[in-house]
Amino acid sequence: MDFELSDDQRAIVEAVDALLAQHAGPKRAIELFASGEYDAALEAALDKAGFLDVALGGETGPLDAALCVEAVARAAGAVAIGASTLVAPGVVGRTLPGPIALASAGASPIVRFGAHARTLLVADSQAGLARIVELSAGDAEPVRSNFGYPMGRVARGLQKSGEALPPGSYERLLAWWRVALATEAAGTMRSALTVTTDYLKQRRQFGRSIASFQAVQHRLAECAVMVEGTRWLALEAAWRGAPVEAAATAVAYATAAAARLFLETHQLSGAIGYTREHNLHVFSMRLEALRLELGGVGDHRRALARARWGGAT
Amino acid sequence: MEFGWTADEQGFRRELLEFLREALPQDWEEIAKDGPGSDVQAGFSRAFCGLLASRGWLTQHWPREYGGRDASPWRHAILGEELWARGEPRGPQYMNVNWIGPTIMAFGSEEQKREHLPRISRGEVLWCQGFSEPQAGSDLVALRTLATRDGDVYVVNGSKIWTSYANYAEFCFLVVRTDPESKRHRGISVLLMPMSLPGVEIREIPSVVGERYFHEVFLSDVRVPVSCRLGPENDGWSVVTYALQFERVGAARYARAALTLDGLAARLAKEGRLADPTVQERLGRARAICEAARLLSYRVIDLRAHGQPPSADSNVARVAGTFADRVVGELGLDLFGPDAFEYGGFAESNFRLAMTAGVAVGATEVQLNLIAQRFLGLPQE
Numbered sequence: 221m222d223f224e225l226s227d228d229q230r231a232i233v234e235a236v237d238a239l240l241a242q243h244a245g246p247k248r249a250i251e252l253f254a255s256g257e258y259d260a261a262l263e264a265a266l267d268k269a270g271f272l273d274v275a276l277g278g279e280t281g282p283l284d285a286a287l288c289v290e291a292v293a294r295a296a297g298a299v300a301i302g303a304s305t306l307v308a309p310g311v312v313g314r315t316l317p318g319p320i321a322l323a324s325a326g327a328s329p330i331v332r333f334g335a336h337a338r339t340l341l342v343a344d345s346q347a348g349l350a351r352i353v354e355l356s357a358g359d360a361e362p363v364r365s366n367f368g369y370p371m372g373r374v375a376r377g378l379q380k381s382g383e384a385l386p387p388g389s390y391e392r393l394l395a396w397w398r399v400a401l402a403t404e405a406a407g408t409m410r411s412a413l414t415v416t417t418d419y420l421k422q423r424r425q426f427g428r429s430i431a432s433f434q435a436v437q438h439r440l441a442e443c444a445v446m447v448e449g450t451r452w453l454a455l456e457a458a459w460r461g462a463p464v465e466a467a468a469t470a471v472a473y474a475t476a477a478a479a480r481l482f483l484e485t486h487q488l489s490g491a492i493g494y495t496r497e498h499n500l501h502v503f504s505m506r507l508e509a510l511r512l513e514l515g516g517v518g519d520h521r522r523a524l525a526r527a528r529w530g531g532a533t
Numbered sequence: 534m535e536f537g538w539t540a541d542e543q544g545f546r547r548e549l550l551e552f553l554r555e556a557l558p559q560d561w562e563e564i565a566k567d568g569p570g571s572d573v574q575a576g577f578s579r580a581f582c583g584l585l586a587s588r589g590w591l592t593q594h595w596p597r598e599y600g601g602r603d604a605s606p607w608r609h610a611i612l613g614e615e616l617w618a619r620g621e622p623r624g625p626q627y628m629n630v631n632w633i634g635p636t637i638m639a640f641g642s643e644e645q646k647r648e649h650l651p652r653i654s655r656g657e658v659l660w661c662q663g664f665s666e667p668q669a670g671s672d673l674v675a676l677r678t679l680a681t682r683d684g685d686v687y688v689v690n691g692s693k694i695w696t697s698y699a700n701y702a703e704f705c706f707l708v709v710r711t712d713p714e715s716k717r718h719r720g721i722s723v724l725l726m727p728m729s730l731p732g733v734e735i736r737e738i739p740s741v742v743g744e745r746y747f748h749e750v751f752l753s754d755v756r757v758p759v760s761c762r763l764g765p766e767n768d769g770w771s772v773v774t775y776a777l778q779f780e781r782v783g784a785a786r787y788a789r790a791a792l793t794l795d796g797l798a799a800r801l802a803k804e805g806r807l808a809d810p811t812v813q814e815r816l817g818r819a820r821a822i823c824e825a826a827r828l829l830s831y832r833v834i835d836l837r838a839h840g841q842p843p844s845a846d847s848n849v850a851r852v853a854g855t856f857a858d859r860v861v862g863e864l865g866l867d868l869f870g871p872d873a874f875e876y877g878g879f880a881e882s883n884f885r886l887a888m889t890a891g892v893a894v895g896a897t898e899v900q901l902n903l904i905a906q907r908f909l910g911l912p913q914e
Contacts, residue, residue, distance in 0.1 A: 221542075221607055223835040225534050283534060417909055432914035437905035438898065444909055445852050448832075449825030456536045456828060473821040521817030522810055528820060529798040531807030 240295035249296035258336035259298040275309040286458035293407025302400030310396035334372025335362040350389035353382030368506030395467040402454035402470035412503035446477035468524035565620040568743025578624030582656030600654025617785035618792035632779035640764035661702035699748035722769035778843030786854040787826035826853040845907035862887025
């Protein structure tokens with residue numbers, strides 16, 4: 221048990237942070253979002269620097285990949301980082317052509333990165349397996365959305381096509397998808413909270429800093445507990461290779477925390493928080509997207525309970 | 534960063550669980566139902582701590598010179614986790630080994646270390662803590678109990694309240710004001726007071742939590758030798774702060790909440806209720822909250838293992854542990870309804886212990902203040 225970064229891990233995190241300082245950040249996220257673009261340049265830079273296959277390295281593994289995912293989420297990178305660095309390596313054992321979108325057969329056809337994806341990983345619950353679908357032009361269309369990521373609508377028939385992966389792949393896909401969601405949520409929440417505390421420290425009302433009011437402090441402190449809890453649960457689940465129960469635990473906690481973070485950060489930030497001039501929305505709207513994906517908090521909690529104690533679906 | 538247990542830690546947990554299967558009697562839940570202050574559990578705990586001590590486990594994380602084994606904080610954390618999960622058969626001893634002992638190590642004179650540490654290490658002695666007063670609860674520095682110097686003794690007058698285990702304790706970790714003119718954090722000292730001194734009077738305060746859970750301790754002209762003072766005169770607040778940092782994560786509440794949750798699930802399974810999606814959702818929610826509390830507590834142990842000074846991570850862990858305790862306590866009642874009314878039942882016993890979580894050893898609101906200021910760096914005004 222060691223919660224401190226090793227020298228190698230620190231080097232990875234510092235390198236990815238340095239790359240992100242150049243290629244990402246809320247300002248860039250706002251620009252890209254206005255045009256509905258995917259950040260192909262960022263993905264290429266991450267790929268070139270070797271961050272997309274860090275889970276598959278000899279010396280590195282899923283925890284190192286999760287640290288990269290968390291960093292990209294903190295910097296609001298508009299790339300499918302969780303799917304590329306955690307889900308594909310965890311499910312298929314290799315990287316897949318990006319961008320990668322994740323979908324559940326039979327669920328909503330609107331998925332994150334759907335319109336830009338070259339690869340669609342589908343969780344087919346009926347068949348009990350996962351599928352890899354190569355997407356070509358016309359397979360998906362952009363969907364106008366406020367929820368922080370470029371969204372696309374994938375043609376329905378596609379979710380039953382493509383290369384079927386072996387038995388067990390459905391459970392693996394769900395577990396890694398959950399770990400990826402929790403990890404992305406951890407980074408996104410951290411930034412939402414930082415944006416909020418920074419603003420409230422300098423914003424003065426009633427002759428004092430808003431952040432000095434105890435009623436405000438307690439709510440922010442509770443948010444901090446949830447952000448920390450999400451982070452350790454996600455990183456531990458990644459380190460353990462996404463066991464079903466640990467993965468469901470991390471995402472069940474993360475999605476409940478995300479709902480609370482959205483509510484508190486917006487409520488405490490006031491009207492400025494809803495504007496595109498302020499950075500909160502970059503992170504907060506994404507939290508809502510992460511929270512609703514893959515069935516949402518109710519499904520995650522039930523999956524956790526079944527994994528731990530049994531009980532039919 | 535990695536989240537695995539070493540072979541030594543895994544071996545220790547296995548050995549401990551084997552030991553507990555032998556050492557905890559079949560009717561342990563019955564013994565524990567009135568809480569650690571009850572005569573029956575207190576008696577059991579005394580013998581049990583002797584057993585732990587004879588295996589060298591009670592204070593294994595202490596340095597060898599004080600009766601420990603220089604074991605990693607992780608081994609001690611495993612002990613705490615497994616014992617709290619089973620209703621803390623150490624009883625009040627967990628206080629001694631977690632923070633009273635370490636605070637004596639940090640601030641005690643050689644004589645105090647020689648007097649107290651070996652006895653704590655052998656599990657022979659019970660302590661209570663004299664912190665809260667009728668007019669000083671969450672605002673601890675409002676304390677008024679006065680210790681007036683008279684040659685080589687302090688004459689102590691005042692009263693302490695909510696004191697668990699005062700009825701059994703041989704010593705009290707007593708926080709007093711030694712400078713009558715002082716205000717707030719200044720002028721405070723800590724006394725390691727023998728409870729047998731004339732002028733110490735104890736009254737039980739009956740409660741809904743358990744037997745002999747709360748006491749009021751009245752101190753009338755109690756003559757405490759100056760040699761009992763721990764740390765500097767009038768600067769005892771630094772001693773108290775040090776002790777509290779250990780205290781806040783001493784109790785592995787998340788472990789008890791998690792094991793209780795497993796117990797609730799086992800009972801629901803017997804009744805065929807585990808397939809109910811609402812039941813699954815509520816169990817899943819509670820489990821995730823317990824797991825977050827576990828890792829946040831581990832974070833604090835990790836800082837200690839790295840030799841870092843106590844930080845606001847302790848407050849974060851404590852808030853998370855308190856929440857886990859409350860959520861599971863409430864869930865037990867919700868799931869079993871009026872069946873939980875009967876005293877001593879599984880859900881009821883747990884609820885009774887869980888309901889004090891947000892108040893015992895410092896209100897949650899105080900923890901949140903500290904997180905806001907020290908963890909988030911928010912201004913005080």
